[in-house]
Amino acid sequence: MIYVLDYGSQYSHLIVRRIRELGVYAELVPCNISLEKLKQADGIILSGGPQNLSEKSALRIDKRVFNLGIPILGICYGQQLIAFELGGKVKAARHREYGPTEVTIKPKGIFSGMTKKQITWMSHGDQVTKLPKGFVQLGYSKNCANVAIADEKRKIYGLQFHPEVIHTLNGIKILKSFLQITKSKRNWSMVDFTKKEISKIKKLVGKDKVICALSGGVDSAVAATLVHKAIGKQLFCIYVDTGLMRAGETEQVVKAFKKSQRMNLKVVNATNEFLKKLKNVTDPEKKRKIIGELFIRIFERESKKIGGAKWLVQGTLYTDVIEAGVSIGKTAAVIKSHHNVGGLPKKFGFKLIEPLRDLYKDEVRKIGVLLKLPEDIVQRQPFPGPGLALRIIGEATEEKLKLLKPADKIIREEIKKAGLDKSIQQYFAVLPDIKSVGVQGDSRTYGYPIILRAVTTKDFMTAHWARIPYNILERISVRITNEVRGINRVVYDITSKPPGTVEWE
Numbered sequence: 001m002i003y004v005l006d007y008g009s010q011y012s013h014l015i016v017r018r019i020r021e022l023g024v025y026a027e028l029v030p031c032n033i034s035l036e037k038l039k040q041a042d043g044i045i046l047s048g049g050p051q052n053l054s055e056k057s058a059l060r061i062d063k064r065v066f067n068l069g070i071p072i073l074g075i076c077y078g079q080q081l082i083a084f085e086l087g088g089k090v091k092a093a094r095h096r097e098y099g100p101t102e103v104t105i106k107p108k109g110i111f112s113g114m115t116k117k118q119i120t121w122m123s124h125g126d127q128v129t130k131l132p133k134g135f136v137q138l139g140y141s142k143n144c145a146n147v148a149i150a151d152e153k154r155k156i157y158g159l160q161f162h163p164e165v166i167h168t169l170n171g172i173k174i175l176k177s178f179l180q181i182t183k184s185k186r187n188w189s190m191v192d193f194t195k196k197e198i199s200k201i202k203k204l205v206g207k208d209k210v211i212c213a214l215s216g217g218v219d220s221a222v223a224a225t226l227v228h229k230a231i232g233k234q235l236f237c238i239y240v241d242t243g244l245m246r247a248g249e250t251e252q253v254v255k256a257f258k259k260s261q262r263m264n265l266k267v268v269n270a271t272n273e274f275l276k277k278l279k280n281v282t283d284p285e286k287k288r289k290i291i292g293e294l295f296i297r298i299f300e301r302e303s304k305k306i307g308g309a310k311w312l313v314q315g316t317l318y319t320d321v322i323e324a325g326v327s328i329g330k331t332a333a334v335i336k337s338h339h340n341v342g343g344l345p346k347k348f349g350f351k352l353i354e355p356l357r358d359l360y361k362d363e364v365r366k367i368g369v370l371l372k373l374p375e376d377i378v379q380r381q382p383f384p385g386p387g388l389a390l391r392i393i394g395e396a397t398e399e400k401l402k403l404l405k406p407a408d409k410i411i412r413e414e415i416k417k418a419g420l421d422k423s424i425q426q427y428f429a430v431l432p433d434i435k436s437v438g439v440q441g442d443s444r445t446y447g448y449p450i451i452l453r454a455v456t457t458k459d460f461m462t463a464h465w466a467r468i469p470y471n472i473l474e475r476i477s478v479r480i481t482n483e484v485r486g487i488n489r490v491v492y493d494i495t496s497k498p499p500g501t502v503e504w505e
């Protein structure tokens, strides 16, 4: 196992993912993790970070880690930290380096088998100016004398550039060399994980009853399917149809779980309950709160009907649980808190089964494919827990849902038909609370517009509005205004995030 110590780099998670892609299990841990824990690792990677070692507040490392005999790789700030802690010098560079940079390396050690000139990805202001005792220089660039350093005896390595970023053309090869040095086993595969997890759940649960809230999303779908493979009919799934789901979603869930897998699945039609509670509510945060609370109440009511369940399955992911102080995890947890059933286990004494706790989303999707879940579920774009209530500006009513749902369906169909569904990460319709004048079939109309929102993004924290070709935009516009009575205009949102958010509420 490899520990990646997080010094706050935007690429910290990417390092973990690359190592896992190479078949070795890696975990992102806070940089102040105890020495005792570090001793369990086969290799340690120190991430980059925004720190400056000339400042007192700069994040450091327990120096004893260098005497553990465990191979260590420092990346960017990680390299500077190694040099600094071991008696070298780090200074602000005269010329900062950002972006693709040619470096000259010595083709040995972690660079063995590579040519002397390499294109790497840099992003640094400081650099190592004096090497610590025992280190040699393994590479330089025009503006940086030490882009790679090594103490082969102690197996400690440093890189000023980022091997985890694809723009470092041989980055994966370098990480692979480091893994070979650590002698870690390449045994991290989703096939193995799935088998082990199923037998683990079987043992854990015994003859107990287990409940699970299915949402139609990939996380709860994969989590429930894994548990179902382990314990079959001892699993009871509850799907609360809030009426705020997209067109066709409830049917899809019934088909995938009840019909194909023959799961115990209870579909609770709670549309009226939700719409009643949302009457006259226009504030988005209030909508979220109301929907979240009512969801929990209904789930609680239904789980009591099942009776005697000891365990609750949750589709919690690695990015949700990662400890505080680790860069991306915190934000992901906040985003998710709106729609899960987090309040339940404590209140009712359920024990938790979280089979996806160690996994990233792409790993979860791989398991979804292995478990033969339908592509529409495995590749489903993110959809907020409070559903379409957030996409109807103002009060969410049945009448407005009838306008939004078919418009949203048309958008999804056309984006998919144009083959854009893989390159646009989220696309949907929004119904604003205004009307405008139009002319349709020789008569004047006074109807609602539909806002088309589509974004490309890596992590949903920042996003660009998607450059959808005009002919596709036209087709969407024509179809919506023709097919959805009550809509007489389609507008396209050309706002990135920031300053906008992905959702309108």
Ligand code: XMP
Residues within 6 Å of the ligand: 288, 335, 336, 338, 339, 382, 383, 384, 385, 386, 426, 460, 461, 497, 500, 501, 502, 503, 504, 505
């Ligand atoms: P924003 O609108 O904050 O959205 O740019 C970023 C991502 O989060 C999703 N989102 C939510 N998901 N409950 C959720 O489960 C929510 O209340 C919620 N609000 C936004 C949004 O769809 C996008 O993928």
